[in-house]
Amino acid sequence: MTGPPLPKRIYLSPPHMGPAERALLLDAFDSNWIAPLGPHVDAFEREFCETVDVPHAAALSSGTAALHLALLMLGVGPGDEVLVSTFTFAATANAVTYLAAKPVFIDSDRETWNMDPGLMEEELAECSRRGKLPKAVVAVDLYGQCADYDRILAVCGRYGVPVVEDAAEALGAAYKGKPAGSFGAAAAFSFNGNKIITTSGGGMFVSSDRSLVERARHLATQARDPAPHYQHSAVGYNYRMSNLLAAVGRGQLRVLRDRVSRKREIFRFYRRALGDLPGISFMPISGYGEPNHWLTCILVDPARFGATREEIRLALERENIESRPLWKPMHLQPVFKDCRVRGGSVSEGIFREGLCLPSGSNLTDQELERIIRGIVHTACRPSA
Numbered sequence: 001m002t003g004p005p006l007p008k009r010i011y012l013s014p015p016h017m018g019p020a021e022r023a024l025l026l027d028a029f030d031s032n033w034i035a036p037l038g039p040h041v042d043a044f045e046r047e048f049c050e051t052v053d054v055p056h057a058a059a060l061s062s063g064t065a066a067l068h069l070a071l072l073m074l075g076v077g078p079g080d081e082v083l084v085s086t087f088t089f090a091a092t093a094n095a096v097t098y099l100a101a102k103p104v105f106i107d108s109d110r111e112t113w114n115m116d117p118g119l120m121e122e123e124l125a126e127c128s129r130r131g132k133l134p135k136a137v138v139a140v141d142l143y144g145q146c147a148d149y150d151r152i153l154a155v156c157g158r159y160g161v162p163v164v165e166d167a168a169e170a171l172g173a174a175y176k177g178k179p180a181g182s183f184g185a186a187a188a189f190s191f192n193g194n195k196i197i198t199t200s201g202g203g204m205f206v207s208s209d210r211s212l213v214e215r216a217r218h219l220a221t222q223a224r225d226p227a228p229h230y231q232h233s234a235v236g237y238n239y240r241m242s243n244l245l246a247a248v249g250r251g252q253l254r255v256l257r258d259r260v261s262r263k264r265e266i267f268r269f270y271r272r273a274l275g276d277l278p279g280i281s282f283m284p285i286s287g288y289g290e291p292n293h294w295l296t297c298i299l300v301d302p303a304r305f306g307a308t309r310e311e312i313r314l315a316l317e318r319e320n321i322e323s324r325p326l327w328k329p330m331h332l333q334p335v336f337k338d339c340r341v342r343g344g345s346v347s348e349g350i351f352r353e354g355l356c357l358p359s360g361s362n363l364t365d366q367e368l369e370r371i372i373r374g375i376v377h378t379a380c381r382p383s384a
């Protein structure tokens with residue numbers, strides 16, 4: 001026996017394409033530049049630089065590749081330590097291990113969920129006492145909210161440790177009026193399918209240091225030396241972005257502002273509808289910046305709300321609505337169980353109670369109301 005048909009599936013953060021992307025993709029196709037180089041790659045890099053107000057950029061096959069190259073450029077190598085936000089997606093820490101270096105995890109600041117600058121400072125002080133400073137710090141702009149760069153850069157500057165900004169989730173956000181991605185020695189962006197703009201898969205390495213970006217571009221192209229034959233003086237990677245995908249990225253950049261304003265509206269919509277419910281709170285928004293609200297995230301206190309975040313997730317799933325727990329902190333991941341962590345209880349609490357709500361910029365107000373009904377209903381009947 002089959003039940004009634006399910007309502008239309010609502011996804012967490014699906015791609016949102018328009019006519020400009022289609023036209024540019026067809027232009028790339030018709031020009032026969034079907035390669036990891038070409039005019040759309042060059043133009044995407046130029047236009048991206050204007051968007052994030054950083055002078056140099058290299059378009060890559062993923063955000064993870066951008067993080068890997070950033071750390072490589074900063075000289076991270078075997079046996080080195082790199083301080084990393086524990087509350088992040090695995091790619092941030094994985095990039096460190098690609099270089100046979102070790103991540104050291106730093107807990108979140110309760111007020112922003114990003115790397116706690118105070119704990120980072122404590123760790124740097126202890127590393128300095130032990131006589132081995134980390135080779136770099138990777139701060140993450142989580143769920144589209146920038147880390148506190150004034151504090152992070154001031155402390156790291158004192159110790160002479162460079163900062164990489166993992167801005168994979170934060171394109172279109174700002175910190176004290178400056179765009180995400182413009183802090184630190186280099187920054188990485190992602191155009192993975194779930195990001196605020198996407199090329200299906202892709203990334204961008206940006207820096208104000210021209211030589212870093214030129215070297216990154218060289219290494220991303222199999223480190224091919226300028227010679228008519230194939231000659232290589234270094235080990236390279238196949239990390240460049242395809243011209244077809246860069247064309248899609250150019251179209252997406254044109255609508256970035258609209259995407260960000262819709263994400264901000266969605267956040268406000270949820271907050272109006274759910275903000276007064278007992279036991280529900282939202283990701284704290286710092287006074288120093290403007291998040292892009294890539295995903296709207298809530299915390300659920302089960303004692304006050306009457307249901308756990310998992311009960312809400314399962315109830316939404318029965319309504320064909322996708323939601324997802326927040327990132328599981330890296331220090332709790334089996335693969336990183338041997339790594340050092342400073343603090344940890346803040347991100348553990350956020351993980352235990354946190355849920356990402358559907359936040360696609362193409363969600364309609366009616367769909368938002370359907371999601372909200374699903375959440376409110378769970379409070380009354382948690383195990384229904």
Ligand SMILES: Cc1ncc(COP(=O)(O)O)c(C=O)c1O
Binds near residue numbers: 140168202
């Ligand atoms: C914080 C963070 N860092 C890095 C990445 C890796 O980006 P990509 O999937 O493009 O490799 C992602 C997302 O996928 C991310 O959310």
